[in-house]
Amino acid sequence: MSGCCGPGSKLRGADIVLVGNPNVGKSALMNQLTGVGAFVSNYPGTTVEILEGDAVFSGKRIRFADLPGIYSLKGLSEDEKAALGYLESANPRVIINIVDSTKLERNIFLTLQLLGLGIPTIVALNFHQEATETGAEIDGKKLSALLGIPVVEIDPISGSGVGKLVRVSSGMLTEKKKGARRKVGLGSEERTHSKAAAISSKVTVRNGRSGGRRYGWLDRITGEPLSGTIVMALVLAALFACLFLAGGGLSALIGDIFAAYAKPPLSSFISIFPSAVVREILRYMLIDGINAGLQIAIPYVFVFYIIIAFLEDSGYMPRMAFLLDRVMHRFGLHGKAVVPMMLGFGCSVPAILSTRVLPNTRERLLTAILITLIPCSARTAVILGAVGVFVGWQYALLIYAIILLLVLATGFVLGRSLPGERLGFIMEIPPYRMPSAKNVLAKTWIRMKDFVFTAFPLVFIGSGVIGGFSALGLMPAILKPAEPVVAGWLMLPVVAGITLLFGILRKELALEMLAVLGGSANLLSFMTPLQIFVFALVLAIYVPCISTVGVLKREFGWKRCLLISGSTIALAIVIGGIAARIMPALGLSLN
Amino acid sequence: MTSKNKEDYLRSIYELQTKAGGSVKAGAIASKLGISKPSVSEMMGKLKNDGLVESAPYGAVSLTGKGVEEARKILRRHRLLEVFFSDFLGINAFHDEAHETEHALSEEAERRLEKLLKHPKKCPDGDEIPRRGAKVLPLARAPKGKPLRVLFSTLENEEELASIKALGIIHGEKARVLKKINRGPLILLVKGAEIAIGADVSSNIYVEVGG
Structure with missing residues (x-):
């Protein structure tokens, strides 16, 4: 079933699909899940790349797909259109939504949109430690309760939490797709944004620590x-x-x-x-x-x-x-x-x-x-x-x-x-991070x-x-x-x-x-x-x-x-x- | 043309512009005010002559800097009165009452009313009351390091508009310019993320400073 691995090979729907904002550690997670066996294919008719790869979990072969990083399902960029197209037509059975704990509010915006698709979804909470260091700890249990879906803390670089993520998400493979709760396109961005803000403020625990961003000095030197x-x-x-x-x-x-x-x-x-x-x-x-x-x-x-x-x-x-x-x-x-x-x-x-x-x-x-x-x-x-x-x-x-x-x-x-x-220049500047040799x-x-x-x-x-x-x-x-x-x-x-x-x-x-x-x-x-x-x-x-x-x-x-x-x-x-x-x-x- | 009529137009354009972003089509104004399209076009001509709105592609319009200031002045009065009628007098039809009264309120009366109401921040519908003394200017000219509030954008390109919305650069959002290259891009801190925005985009996003 994974005979061909050349570029341009036909897209076949994955079992589990990784979705998230750019720079949230999606590729690192994909790498943890499928190793170097992953291959790139183009979303039909576009140059948008979708990374696919297989992993065997308790005797079952599961195909994962890593969609390009997106901010919204309603975006008009090629990446965003391709990602929505994939989710709507390739029938993935489970969505793993990787969420950056340091920018929870903006990430939850996408999560809320994903929930509207009716596909069983699980949140993988990344950069938990970084968020804690900057003084805004995330209460994963409360987030899970508010969203009504499982939330797992992960660190794709060390691999901690990834095992649990696979266990929970593969358990969800048998879950039935609920009919789309509402079509994407309805529900204004303003409403979704304010809902995301409300959830985010409820699950963020101020822990009194005030560590600045990592590599702040590098940020200053390279940005002026x-x-x-x-x-x-x-x-x-x-x-x-x-x-x-x-x-x-x-x-x-x-x-x-x-x-x-x-x-x-x-x-x-x-x-x-x-x-x-x-x-x-x-x-x-x-x-x-x-x-x-x-x-x-x-x-x-x-x-x-x-x-x-x-x-x-x-x-x-x-x-x-x-x-x-x-x-x-x-x-x-x-x-x-x-x-x-x-x-x-x-x-x-x-x-x-x-x-x-x-x-x-x-x-x-x-x-x-x-x-x-x-x-x-x-x-x-x-x-x-x-x-x-x-x-x-x-x-x-x-x-x-x-x-x-x-x-x-x-x-x-x-x-x-x-x-x-x-088109104008609009681009997120992610914080500096030490690259992992493996990735x-x-x-x-x-x-x-x-x-x-x-x-x-x-x-x-x-x-x-x-x-x-x-x-x-x-x-x-x-x-x-x-x-x-x-x-x-x-x-x-x-x-x-x-x-x-x-x-x-x-x-x-x-x-x-x-x-x-x-x-x-x-x-x-x-x-x-x-x-x-x-x-x-x-x-x-x-x-x-x-x-x-x-x-x-x-x-x-x-x-x-x-x-x-x-x-x-x-x-x-x-x-x-x-x-x-x-x-x-x-x-x-x-x- | 009464000035009352003109004020309604300005307020509607401003509200439409802050809700949807981008420029405002004549049809949208017509349906908001419940009047015919030809009369909207006629009024737009007058507002353009007064330098309050400017033409955008596809027959749409957007407010000029002067237009924004006028509209916010009216909106401020309108929303203050809404608070007054709703919270102080307990009238359910506070919107219509405010609509009728707003054009007659003097600046002195407005100031006293605000004090009486203990400087409310939001109107009964939960919308922000424009603050007195706040300066409205394009993000491209916003000072570095000062707290800002995003008001609206006049971007024409749907894709650009969609991406700033997705990043949370929407009406009422708090933001701050972290870095800036002269006549070039800037880095905006919004929703905890740093977003680089080119000069052509940032000159089409309007923000409120101070106040």
């Missing part, structure tokens, strides 16, 4: 414009340092292991085949394809995901969104787009996947377009490896400056012209699975296709029509055209190919500094890579995907040609 900006710069610097050091180290290590242990058996397997063409195709797929996936995707993306999961779970991300909201407004975006764009410096694929946090298609699309332009780690490798080494670091910086200008200009123009409603790893693991399913098949197949063309000697014929552009307009050697094609698989592969085809690792022996500059510039701008195309297609459909890809190719050619003509005037010689 000046000190916050300094901290943000440090966090970003640390993030990129980790990415390049840990990611780079891991990448080299994996490369070495692959070359030593995987390459020889694979090579001897390939040599079994008598046809040279088949051998060539297999070599591209099995050796270059797998190596690409292992060396780029796994280390960089994995390291990035870990850091991001840590920053997310700590509560830092929303503070960054707050600080940068004003700047992002100039591009018709708002604070929430900061995180996906930052991810773009690592790898475009997870960055584009993460645009799902944005409230509507317009903002997702705009952010994704900007992400395709942001130099990912593979493009950075080309810019530094080709221009930095052979032309000079100031020219490498110039490429970054040109790309930065392009991102700003694109954001500025599209931000004003892209149709669709601009960070579980989150990273689930995302890695999703990423591997999206990106790997494309790199694999694409490698085979290009290998086939090359083995059949079709490359020159394919590149013939591109010659006027490559040689005429961009003034590059024709071999550069071939390598640009390879760059579609993996950007830094183009650099390696250029060295192979040019016959020397010293690019200057067959290219002028200007040609190297133009080559790197074009490579950095045109459509990121086949995995990015794949993820664009998955998130936005073929039409928009091709439009974005086509536009970046056109942009790269235009800017490359202009650079080839203007740069000599700036002192970069042709010979």
Whole structure:
């Protein structure tokens, strides 16, 4: 019954569904309940993610689903509509409503709405200790009596109370669904809010303690414009340092292991085949394809995901969104787009996947377009490896400056012209919390699975296709029509055209190919500094890579995907040609 | 047009605006006051000329800062009188009595009435009596650290409106601005949670300070 676990697998109603506000510890509880066996699927027709997983309890297999965090069943955001849709149509048998004891009143608002659905519901009271420390203890028994449903105190990090929660909620699986007491939509928010306030004040016991919020000092430093900006710069610097050091180290290590242990058996397997063409195709797929996936995707993306999961779970991300909201407004975006764009410096694929946090298609699309332009780690490798080494670091910086200008200009123009409603920035800033290693790893693991399913098949197949063309000697014929552009307009050697094609698989592969085809690792022996500059510039701008195309297609459909890809190719050619003509005037010689 | 009529309109728009949030459609005003839509439109033109309301999309209107102040003055008188008729005189039809009397009450009489009633906070229906001396201003311009009370929003986007309602940013809710970036977003403490709100949203949420 849980045979398929790939993304996009069909949604089947869960037995028990977890519902609650954002940042109440839902994922931590889900993690406790189902472990890393959970998988992500999309709510049909949306990009809203629903996490599902199974747990066996006293011989019975129970399927749990974790709905996106919501504040209200009457909300109009995609998440809120999907959550209500799921509760009304997927027929879950029990709702576990996770409630944050430190914000009881606002959480009870959702509980009261859930009760209106008529599905047996149990409240899991989280952050009980934190509430007690700040002086507002919650009387769970009284809350249970007032709501008329069971209330269990839990701590999903240590796991205390989770056993009881499962016991009580699985006992409720046999309970019959009472017809919806009233339809959601009736009962005004004002009434529900005041009812929630009344219940909350009855069950809150002032215990006289007045501990402030945890990590109050951190909150002050990171929230003020000046000190916050300094901290943000440090966090970003640390993030990129980790990415390049840990990611780079891991990448080299994996490369070495692959070359030593995987390459020889694979090579001897390939040599079994008598046809040279088949051998060539297999070599591209099995050796270059797998190596690409292992060396780029796994280390960089994995390291990035870990850091991001840590920053997310700590509560830092929303503070960054707050600080940068004003700047992002100039591009018709708002604070929430900061995180996906930052991810773009690592790898475009997870960055584009993460645009799902944005409230509507317009903002997702705009952010994704900007992400395709942001130099990912593979493009950075080309810019530094080709221009930095052979032309000079100031020219490498110039490429970054040109790309930065392009991102700003694109954001500025599209931000004003892209149709669709601009939504304002409204986001809860959760208190700082120490992330648990287990949750960070579980989150990273689930995302890695999703990423591997999206990106790997494309790199694999694409490698085979290009290998086939090359083995059949079709490359020159394919590149013939591109010659006027490559040689005429961009003034590059024709071999550069071939390598640009390879760059579609993996950007830094183009650099390696250029060295192979040019016959020397010293690019200057067959290219002028200007040609190297133009080559790197074009490579950095045109459509990121086949995995990015794949993820664009998955998130936005073929039409928009091709439009974005086509536009970046056109942009790269235009800017490359202009650079080839203007740069000599700036002192970069042709010979 | 009598000023009495105008006062009724202002009070109704204010009440509708604080209940539902967003701008107010002519139809809603017509049904609240029990009059025809064309006469509502006619009056809206006059109120616009006086700078008390402004046009919103789809033929709706919302009160201007001046309009809000006027409406609150009237509402205050109305609700004080309701308390008087209900609690002091024991009249069941306190609403109608107040309605008839409110337009004639002088400021001096109002002040004395308030003292006589021992500064009531709520009207007999349980609604808040607007406080004297309270300043009404957009949240975007609210001072940092001061206790605020949310009055209403003039947000046009249904999704934004729904999300601020869900977060408890509704009429009468107590709140406080914790952090603020100049011409940028602010962080509002409401219902025990910190909510970051962008400038375009916060300039469409009206709050009451002091009083």
